[in-house]
Amino acid sequence: MTITPLDCLQCGTQYTYIGVGPHSAECPDCESTCVSPVGELRVTDNDYWSVPNGTGELRIYTVDEHERSFEFRVGFQKNRGTLTTITIDGTSVSAKQCSAAWPIQDLLNESLARYGITELTNPMNSTNTTTQSQ
Ligand SMILES: [Zn+2]
Numbered sequence: 001m002t003i004t005p006l007d008c009l010q011c012g013t014q015y016t017y018i019g020v021g022p023h024s025a026e027c028p029d030c031e032s033t034c035v036s037p038v039g040e041l042r043v044t045d046n047d048y049w050s051v052p053n054g055t056g057e058l059r060i061y062t063v064d065e066h067e068r069s070f071e072f073r074v075g076f077q078k079n080r081g082t083l084t085t086i087t088i089d090g091t092s093v094s095a096k097q098c099s100a101a102w103p104i105q106d107l108l109n110e111s112l113a114r115y116g117i118t119e120l121t122n123p124m125n126s127t128n129t130t131t132q133s134q
Contacts, residue, residue, distance in 0.1 A: 004036075074120065
């Protein structure tokens with residue numbers, strides 16, 4: 001049995017899935033499918049552009065175990081990148097809107113390293129800020 005913390009990027013609900021097998025990938029409150037990925041994400045494609053001064057953007061296309069598409073957009077300046085936008089099945093949300101951190105660091109690092117990006121700022125679940133309300 002696994003306990004999976006999930007969050008909905010549409011209405012902000014946080015909930016927990018307890019059980020075996022993939023969760024239903026749907027928010028219990030608003031029925032949005034913009035919830036955390038199910039199981040392991042796998043990278044299907046990358047898209048990369050940059051201009052001569054070192055500014056550019058990397059898109060990392062992944063799918064989860066429900067074959068939902070997750071696109072991670074990373075803006076970068078030379079070797080420093082920032083996760084800006086996550087697009088789930090065509091719905092884009094700001095990475096800052098994510099209240100739960102997804103275990104995506106290793107996944108992203110693999111693609112980032114390929115393009116020489118060695119530092120990544122991930123604004124998801126910014127627990128290191130002092131603006132937490134509890
Ligand atoms: Zn929701």
